[in-house]
Amino acid sequence: MAELVVALDFKDSEAALNMARQLRGTAKWMKVGLELFTAEGPSVVRGLKGMDFKVFLDLKFFDIPNTVRGAVRSAARLGVDIVSIHALGGERMAQAAMEGSREGASLRSNGPGDPPRVLAITMLTSMAAGDLPVDGAPEPSQMALDLAVKAEQYGLNGVVCSGLEAERIKKACGKDFLCLTPGIRPSGSSSDDQRRVVTPAQAVLNGSDFLVMGRPITNAASPRDVAQAVCEEMLSL
Template structure:
């Protein structure tokens, strides 16, 4: 089953809670990113948990192994239900992150970021020897499985190949979701909610199309309805 995660990309606690209030009881998950967490710290995670949301703490840890271990452990302690690291950090960093997850003594999910959905091949900082963005994401996802992460963050364009290459054992979380007609903004490798679900995405992260709407709850419900129709179609194919 695919679940909707609403990105609360707000500059402070009050703005984030204002975005979240109309979504109570409508969506199961919200995302706290770098801007909001840097402004408010762990308290905003607690606030959102009290409102009944599951929280994806999207900080994309990428540092020396011991530092990442402590950061992931702290994410679990503050109540996050999901957090993430960069797979590019390598095996030792990922192993440390898994230890941090397990030390937090909860059931927090640990995901690995493959490539940001704002990136294309032109954004690679070094010569990748002709490797395409989808191929790079696939290679990193295979590494993530070997590192015992719960899942990966990837574009919906890459989900089907990642699921096939990892025997469906990795969860896929897909940002860069844009309903038909919505502006892409700074995203590049985008898909619609239905396309992401059909590809096999387990979590869909949507921000501005919901939080920028005049009626966020209705916008979220419309996306969930589209997701549900796509899930029914996918079951029919099976």
């Protein structure tokens, strides 16, 4: 069953945690990305875990294998449930990330736990054909599929991809290979800076396991009502 992940794209923890409080009992997952984590660091993750949320730490690690191993180890030790790396980092980086995930989970202060799932970024949903700065590059959906197949071969738990690509990725990599999809927009809403967007219903029908939605929920007059409507749409399929 697909799950909703609310993107807490705020500039400070006060605003982020206040939004999370409004959504308790509606959404189980929160996403902490670059802006919020750079501003507040691990404390915001601890705050969310203290409210019993599951946390997707979306920092898109992309570096030499040893550095990524250490970064994922720190994230796992913090208690996050999903962490993202870039598929373009290749096999050695991916395997180092998986090692760091296991190591960090064994070092938690409250005792060993399950390691976070490591998902590989394929193509950002803000990118469309012609955005890649490489002549002759494949179109985004094909590149996402190619990178997903590699990620599955590397032993990663899944990928971050558009809902437009989830169905093909599931067919190529298996139903247990996770697809987390940003760029989710309710029918008729603004796509903002996203390019390859789908509705919640489309994403679920295409096989997405996690649907990430930020501004349509967090900028709404009643974030809880919007989140509840999205969850109901997902469950109705």
